[in-house]
Amino acid sequence: MTSERILFKDYEDKIISANEAAFLIKDKMTVGSSGFTKAGDSKAVLPAFAKRAENENVAITLITGASLGHTTDTDLAKNDALIKRMPFQVDPTLRGKINNGEVYFIDQHLSETSELLVNGHLSKLDLAIIEAAYVDENGNIIPTTSIGNSATFAQMADKIIIEINTEIPTTVKGIHDVHLPEAYPNRKPYEITSVDGRIGNEYITIDPEKVIGIVFTDITDSPAQIAPPDEKTIAIANHLVKFFEDEVKAGRMTESLMPLQAGIGKVANAVLTGFTKGDFKNLIMYSEVLQDSTFELIDAGKMDFASASSITVSKECYSNLMQNFDQYKDKIVLRPQNISNAAEVIRRLGVIAINTAIEFDIYGNVNSTHIGGTKMMNGIGGSGDFARNSYLSIFVTQSASKENNAISHVLPMVSHIDHTEHDVDILVTEQGLADLRGLAPRERAKVIIEKCVHPDYKEAIQDYFTRACQRGGHTPHILEEAFNFHIRFKETGSMKENSMVSV
Amino acid sequence: MTSERILFKDYEDKIISANEAAFLIKDKMTVGSSGFTKAGDSKAVLPAFAKRAENENVAITLITGASLGHTTDTDLAKNDALIKRMPFQVDPTLRGKINNGEVYFIDQHLSETSELLVNGHLSKLDLAIIEAAYVDENGNIIPTTSIGNSATFAQMADKIIIEINTEIPTTVKGIHDVHLPEAYPNRKPYEITSVDGRIGNEYITIDPEKVIGIVFTDITDSPAQIAPPDEKTIAIANHLVKFFEDEVKAGRMTESLMPLQAGIGKVANAVLTGFTKGDFKNLIMYSEVLQDSTFELIDAGKMDFASASSITVSKECYSNLMQNFDQYKDKIVLRPQNISNAAEVIRRLGVIAINTAIEFDIYGNVNSTHIGGTKMMNGIGGSGDFARNSYLSIFVTQSASKENNAISHVLPMVSHIDHTEHDVDILVTEQGLADLRGLAPRERAKVIIEKCVHPDYKEAIQDYFTRACQRGGHTPHILEEAFNFHIRFKETGSMKENSMVSV
Missing domain, CATH: 3.40.1080.10 (Glutaconate Coenzyme A-transferase)
Structure with a gap:
């Protein structure tokens, strides 16, 4: 030994x-x-x-x-x-x-x-x-x-x-x-x-x-726990697959797209798995983590090569890999994270970055880290490295969550900002996809409210935006109300106005 | 002709x-x-x-x-x-x-x-x-x-x-x-x-x-209007010169420092002019704009070379330059802005980025663009390109402004974020310099409050931070109060509590 x-x-x-x-x-x-x-x-x-x-x-x-x-x-x-x-x-x-x-x-x-x-x-x-x-x-x-x-x-x-x-x-x-x-x-x-x-x-x-x-x-890595895709993640994946198909049709990309980066989690996995269907081929990846979906795409002959800094996969995928490293050696590479996440390489290769948001706001600012604006969840990770330097910066989240959709993940103003609107091109919830390219803040708000907000919150958010616009500004806001959704949730357990006890 | x-x-x-x-x-x-x-x-x-x-x-x-x-x-x-x-x-x-x-x-x-x-x-x-x-x-x-x-x-x-x-x-x-x-x-x-x-x-x-x-x-460029340095800008420049002297003493840099970038404005100009004094030598610049101070440093023999995308100088400096391009040809270069501001070059050269903030908060988030969270001033410009990829990211502003210091430029929470705390190393006001390297948010807040806040606002901001910490969180905040300074200013013309009519 x-x-x-x-x-x-x-x-x-x-x-x-x-x-x-x-x-x-x-x-x-x-x-x-x-x-x-x-x-x-x-x-x-x-x-x-x-x-x-x-x-x-x-x-x-x-x-x-x-x-x-x-x-x-x-x-x-x-x-x-x-x-x-x-x-x-x-x-x-x-x-x-x-x-x-x-x-x-x-x-x-x-x-x-x-x-x-x-x-x-x-x-x-x-x-x-x-x-x-x-x-x-x-x-x-x-x-x-x-x-x-x-x-x-x-x-x-x-x-x-x-x-x-x-x-x-x-x-x-x-x-x-x-x-x-x-x-x-x-x-x-x-x-x-x-x-x-x-x-x-x-x-x-x-x-x-x-x-x-x-x-x-002789202890193996902790296996990835992959939640199976649900209705929402499948809807998000479908919106994105449709978007990419349209980009190919518009002639901006080929069916090989551009190098893919995907954050960890079930949405990212569902999106990547979505690429096994359709006409996509010769896909490549420049990411942080190789996940089960990467190997599924490689095994299905859909992906030619994947670069990352680590391999985090399920138990089954792990044991297959351990026995067959030689089979993957010309298809994967692991790099130091200062290179897998290097601004210069991400920009040079034209990476499509797909990351998960905790919440985003009507102007496209994204909170990736803080619950209620104060409590750290995991950290920004590589999402900033990729979002800033990518060819396309995509963030996904569900439009609402909890019983009775008590939490809206699209908000008048996010309670914490990790990615400013400058670095966000596409937002997706299960409701739809907002393409923000070439749009000014007031235009972004219209598209985000139309495409991404959960129906339960559409009226309240539209009302905020309308009244904010009456006050004026490049990025209209009513500062004294901007966090009302968050404050209401803390006080009543729901962001919905009719659940409000007092503010 | x-x-x-x-x-x-x-x-x-x-x-x-x-x-x-x-x-x-x-x-x-x-x-x-x-x-x-x-x-x-x-x-x-x-x-x-x-x-x-x-x-x-x-x-x-x-x-x-x-x-x-x-x-x-x-x-x-x-x-x-x-x-x-x-x-x-x-x-x-x-x-x-x-x-x-x-x-x-x-x-x-x-x-x-x-x-x-x-x-x-x-x-x-x-x-x-x-x-x-x-x-x-x-x-x-x-x-x-x-x-x-x-x-x-x-x-x-x-x-x-x-x-x-x-x-x-x-x-x-x-x-x-x-x-x-x-x-x-x-x-x-x-x-x-x-x-x-x-x-x-x-x-x-x-x-x-x-x-x-x-x-x-045959129309010449509009000349730069350079406001003469005042007490505050001189104090900011002095804090920064002292900081760089200490970095040299600590062995992290030589007296040539690292390539300098400076935003436009009187503070940046005052800082650069500050380098004419002291032991700095063989300075170099990798910036967006060459300003009067650049040519002063070159003419004084303190700066060896400067790279940017434009030359914006006073009338006197302009006419000197027009007559003497040959003299500067081995000392300056102009590049397309996708290269003067390229992430890869900024990181590779190790640029020291010095930019002006409209306001910053106790955790080091910076607002560079929006007055009162809504009204666009100029735009983010290159500040994000440089702050994110720099060797050292420095933001400067005065601690307070207007009659009776009605506006504090250091706040519990900024009303708009262009640069997140991840991208901010050093904050400077005329009060002092906060070195945030290696500090977690609660540590950052202590240093920023101690070093940068105007005395008129110290008690109120410390009080906010103390009460926010009691609520907990990685980045403690009280969302229902976070914008009170801004709201108060709008309603009373001053951010000071004793000026408050109603909130």
């Missing part, structure tokens, strides 16, 4: 247990850990550290690629082992601690964390923990199901712990393309001019002097 | 008067015109069209680089000659029409207009009007004091009118670097790896078949 997974002999006497490794993490350290959308995360050392924190006052600043799998963030949060966390999370327990102010969370564009570390705009990285399939003969790491920020962590950290996951076949080698930008002022372009372009190495470069421990694990 | 300015003989019989040219602009046309921050705009044809609209019902969609000079936008707006206008303007009359809904305005990132045209996401361009110093022997255009979107307009428009400005010396040739991206899917990187990098031509390529008229003018 060891000889197959550690080809660099100097590391052999560095093998330690996860518990021993957990004691190499010192109180108040800043730690960078592999892991992006539950893929390729630390499954031994961080959990052991969380366990250690059950009985000991130790806490760290933890930087990852994106979200972690299993109960790692839960356990770290529960045991007060986190001072600060960035750049993304999806954990209910951690979220609770963030929202009551016990854990400081920095919500970051996923492309930026690496920049901030390299530029010295975050505190020095004391330790990196990186999952590996194996270590090559030079001491470098063959990553697993994600790259995330791992290459930057390895470069910037004082010390490194490698977590070798024996459940990942060594045949994974070859799906990664690891490249880091040169130091200022000598940076070069990322010479990626097609989704399958390669500019780096199949491994993460490691300075062996920094390695203070190697830990073995 | 003609033989010196038109080296392409086929054009000689296309010379027409401005009035004749104005009749080539048909009702409902979409017209792209040169002009960026009052530099290199159409000074004959568009004004003649505005004049024509005095007595005739004709109106167009007008796309420019950025703002126009003289009274062109005034006259077009006054005579109802505009249906739609994008991507930027600074004209009081036009602003009035935009805010009462008579002219549709699309506020765009200055890097994006060109993309939208090329991708077919805006209506087809019927006509381009481009100011030129002269026409070369192949019929191509040597631009004047700006490039803006002119190269894209020339590429995309059905017809072209060239406006030859004889006041611009032909020695201007050589300061431009014109490059347009290849069509999808064959785009290449912009191979600019230093501020003085050149990747294009000294001229704008023209298809002579498209040219339907050549008009001569």
Whole structure:
């Protein structure tokens, strides 16, 4: 086992247990850990550290690629082992601690964390923990199901712990393309001019002097939980498929469309699955995460190539992949997130970005992160990287939710803004699709109200817009009423006016 | 005159008067015109069209680089000659029409207009009007004091009118670097790896078949009106100079800093002028506009090179430049705005972006465009292009303004968001500088309140923040009070609580 997974002999006497490794993490350290959308995360050392924190006052600043799998963030949060966390999370327990102010969370564009570390705009990285399939003969790491920020962590950290996951076949080698930008002022372009372009190495470069421990694990990634499509997600997917068919007819795109990016979740999955039907062919993807739908499209012969920073799939899809890496090696590539999400590559390739909104407003501003304007859900993730630089920026959400449609997801004014109207081209709910290209704010409002708002809210929102226009302005608003929907929901449990007790 | 300015003989019989040219602009046309921050705009044809609209019902969609000079936008707006206008303007009359809904305005990132045209996401361009110093022997255009979107307009428009400005010396040739991206899917990187990098031509390529008229003018650019620095702008500049000195001491930058971008206005000018003092040297600039301060720094030997899309300077500076283009040719370059403002180049070079805010909030969200959340001022311009992709994103504003400090420019919640907290590193008012790097929202609020808020508002804003925190949330807010400052100002003429009549 060891000889197959550690080809660099100097590391052999560095093998330690996860518990021993957990004691190499010192109180108040800043730690960078592999892991992006539950893929390729630390499954031994961080959990052991969380366990250690059950009985000991130790806490760290933890930087990852994106979200972690299993109960790692839960356990770290529960045991007060986190001072600060960035750049993304999806954990209910951690979220609770963030929202009551016990854990400081920095919500970051996923492309930026690496920049901030390299530029010295975050505190020095004391330790990196990186999952590996194996270590090559030079001491470098063959990553697993994600790259995330791992290459930057390895470069910037004082010390490194490698977590070798024996459940990942060594045949994974070859799906990664690891490249880091040169130091200022000598940076070069990322010479990626097609989704399958390669500019780096199949491994993460490691300075062996920094390695203070190697830990073995055999725990697989947490599987993706994919909710089956429902009526609403299917309706949204159908609106989008129709839109793309019309774009092809109008001659703006071919049936191969442009490179696709899709956020995580059932809507995105339903949209991608929608492409298995119809005349679309030779599709390509330049995204953050490869999901089940990616592999469905590849297996169906509809998709030629997919680039991302991680693979997060269901249990079935995962085990198929583990046995057949060789079969996919000429069809997928994983990149560091500073490249999968790089503005320059997204713009150059002309990516179609499809992301999920929590809510959007009548002018096309989007809230991706905050419930009721205050409570963090997951984080902005890569949605800003893609929306800003895309060829087409699409946001989807249901028009209303909860019993009796108590929540409208289209609002006079969003309670928090992650994406300004400048960066939003198309909005879709199950009600319809609003094409905002070339429209000024008052025109946008008309189309959004007509196409996207749930019928239960149409009159109230139209009334707000009409009265706001009477007051004037480029972006008409009535500030004293702008959040009434949110305030009403908080007070009455419904955004509907007839449910109002008092405002 | 003609033989010196038109080296392409086929054009000689296309010379027409401005009035004749104005009749080539048909009702409902979409017209792209040169002009960026009052530099290199159409000074004959568009004004003649505005004049024509005095007595005739004709109106167009007008796309420019950025703002126009003289009274062109005034006259077009006054005579109802505009249906739609994008991507930027600074004209009081036009602003009035935009805010009462008579002219549709699309506020765009200055890097994006060109993309939208090329991708077919805006209506087809019927006509381009481009100011030129002269026409070369192949019929191509040597631009004047700006490039803006002119190269894209020339590429995309059905017809072209060239406006030859004889006041611009032909020695201007050589300061431009014109490059347009290849069509999808064959785009290449912009191979600019230093501020003085050149990747294009000294001229704008023209298809002579498209040219339907050549008009001569001798009107100079509208001069920049530079307000002299006052106590507040000097204080802001001093805070920033101190900050940069500290960054150099901390080893994060050298005394050459990183390439500078500065928005237009007296604060930006004061900051740049501040660099003439101190130990800064070999400064470089990668910006949108070259202003007086740029030339002061070059003449003082403090700045080695400056790149932008236009030159907008005072009368004195302008006439010096006109007589001495040769002297500056190895020190400045003008680029199309899709390159001066390109995400990839800004990130690659590590630009320090300094832009002016109308207001910002305690979490670092910035409003750059809308007064009272509804009324458009000028537009987002390039501030988003630079803030998002910069090495350091800095926004400046005065802490309070008007008699008795009736307006606080730091607020519980901004009434409109152009730049989200993700894209804002440093905030400065005359009160102090808030360094937000590595801080979570609640930490950001503490620093912003401490450093940036005017003393008259400190207690009220601290009180809001304290009570919001008691309610919880990652970004604590009290939605029903969030806009009280704005509402109070509208009702009482002051944001101060003791001025409140009723809310």
